[in-house]
Amino acid sequence: MPRPRMSIGTYGAVNLAEVQPGKWRARTRYRYADGKARQVERFGLTRAKAEAALKNALLTIEDGLGGELKPTTTLRVLGQAFLAHKRDLQRSEGTLETYGYAVTAHITPRIGDLTVAEAKPSRLQKFLTTVHRESGPGAAKNCRSSLSGMMALAVSNGAASRNPVRDIERIAQHKGKRGSSAISPEDLPDLMAKIRSTPSLIEKDTIELLDFMLASGWRVGEVCALDISSVDFAAGTVEVVATNVRIAKQGIVRQLVPKTDASARVTPLPDATVAMLKRRHHRLKASTSLLFPSHVMTLRDPSNTQRELRDVRHQIGYPELSTHTFRKTAATMLDQAGMSATEIAAFLGHKNPSMTQDVYMNTLKGDTRAGAVMQEQLKGMI
Numbered sequence: 001m002p003r004p005r006m007s008i009g010t011y012g013a014v015n016l017a018e019v020q021p022g023k024w025r026a027r028t029r030y031r032y033a034d035g036k037a038r039q040v041e042r043f044g045l046t047r048a049k050a051e052a053a054l055k056n057a058l059l060t061i062e063d064g065l066g067g068e069l070k071p072t073t074t075l076r077v078l079g080q081a082f083l084a085h086k087r088d089l090q091r092s093e094g095t096l097e098t099y100g101y102a103v104t105a106h107i108t109p110r111i112g113d114l115t116v117a118e119a120k121p122s123r124l125q126k127f128l129t130t131v132h133r134e135s136g137p138g139a140a141k142n143c144r145s146s147l148s149g150m151m152a153l154a155v156s157n158g159a160a161s162r163n164p165v166r167d168i169e170r171i172a173q174h175k176g177k178r179g180s181s182a183i184s185p186e187d188l189p190d191l192m193a194k195i196r197s198t199p200s201l202i203e204k205d206t207i208e209l210l211d212f213m214l215a216s217g218w219r220v221g222e223v224c225a226l227d228i229s230s231v232d233f234a235a236g237t238v239e240v241v242a243t244n245v246r247i248a249k250q251g252i253v254r255q256l257v258p259k260t261d262a263s264a265r266v267t268p269l270p271d272a273t274v275a276m277l278k279r280r281h282h283r284l285k286a287s288t289s290l291l292f293p294s295h296v297m298t299l300r301d302p303s304n305t306q307r308e309l310r311d312v313r314h315q316i317g318y319p320e321l322s323t324h325t326f327r328k329t330a331a332t333m334l335d336q337a338g339m340s341a342t343e344i345a346a347f348l349g350h351k352n353p354s355m356t357q358d359v360y361m362n363t364l365k366g367d368t369r370a371g372a373v374m375q376e377q378l379k380g381m382i
Contacts, residue, residue: 005031006029006031006037007031008031008032008033008035008070008071008158009031009033009070009071009072009117009159010030010031010071011028011029011030011031011040011058012028012029012037013028014026014027014028014051014054014055015027015028016047016050016051018047019043022045023043023044023045024043024044024045024046024047024049024050025041025042025043025050026041026042026043026044026050026051026053026054027039027040027041027054028040028041028054028058030058030061033068033070033158040054040057040058040061041054042054042057058072059072059074059115060072060074060115068157068158068159069081069116069153069154069157069158069159070116070159071115071116071117071159071160072115072116072117073115073116073154073159074112074113074114074115074116075107075108075111075112075113075114075115075116075119075150076108076112076113078116078150078151078153078154079103079104079107079108079112079146079150080103081150081153082099082103082146082149082150082153083096083099083100083103085153086099086149092245092255093245093247093250093253093255094243094245094247094255097247097248098142099142099145099146099149101142102139102142102143102145102146103146103150106131106135106139106143107127107143107146107147107150110127110130110131111123111124111127116151116154116159116160117160119147119151119160119164120164121164121165121167121168124147124164124165124168125168125169127143128140128143128144128147128168128171131143132171137171140171141171144165144168144170144171147165148163148165148166151163151164151165181320181325181328182325182328182329182331182332183318183325183329185333185336188329191316191318191321192211192214194316194317194318195207195210195316198312198315198316200308200311200312201308201309201312203295204295204305204308205292205295206305206308206309208276208280208292209223209224209292209300209305210309210323210326211273211276212226212273212276212277212292213323213326213327213330214326214329214330215269215270215272215273215330216238216267216269216273216330217267217326217327217330217331217334217347217348218240218267218327219243219327220302220305220306220323220324221243221244221245221302222240222242222243223292224243224244224292224299224300224301224302224305225241225242225243225244225254225255225290225299226238226290226291226292227241227242227289227290227291228281228285228289228290228291229289231277231281231291233274233277233278235268236268236269236271236274237266237267237268237269238266238267238269238277239264239265239266239267240264240265240266240267241256241264242254242255242256243255244299244300244301244302245302246301246302246303252298252299252300252301253299254299265346265347267347277291280292284297302323305323306322306323309321309322309323310322327348330347330348331344331347331348334347
């Protein structure tokens, strides 16, 4: 009966011989990714050292050969291949930076020397638990997502039979931490009055930006990127085509790819909000086509805008206030007006209505009706 064929990335029996006094040779046959088995040998001062040198060499023997990934490819090499793959797919700069930080700051230093074959669920789980404990759930989630993409690439290249990340636990947020809450209709007039009388928000030209967030339900990065070319005054709509993000060594960039495919959307606005955009364009057009630029007429940093609100929220009596509060408040208003989860998800730019239902409101009861609903809900406030 013929001897069974070795699997790709495996080797046969190790033969050891003392070729001269004080010099040992360890030799075996290794089956490469091209299907061919070739002899590999290493030397050492002792029998044990020669065998160890051979086995260590076999772990990374194909890493520098290029071509498809192998079971012996290290996670260090796989991580770089994964980032290159994402760049080839023209993922956004923000997405690439998030993946890149997870790979270079966490995955490579801690488990970069593991091979694809050694990336077992138990080892990856231990790694993610450590990241969660030391750097928080956000970092752990980014690492989990990056590892999942890395191992999926390994599976597609035949280097692994199954993605081990599927078999590890998902990252849980700290209990009781659910982010911003919506402002109740009873408190909204008080909040908006206090915001309009806050000197620092007036100085930074932030008040009308917050008005727009409340009326549109847009993300703060989307508002900061709004250009006059995206406004249809006749129809009373604005279109999301970009978002502002901070990129390492580049600064603030107007990224022409929204956060998700669902983020690219047309939003109907209340008449008062359309009139406000007209006034802003008339005032700013000599300096910029942006409608919510920085105070020096450059791209506005979403993080700076978030910080401006954090700096005053305690003094105005709303300690949990954030820019995301306005997005959640818009969703709650549409919910109370009886719009469906699907309609509200389209308005907010969510890919899945279930996410809208779970995160943005308590109980959900239409995209084209949204402008009229918001006009009625915000009458007298903007």
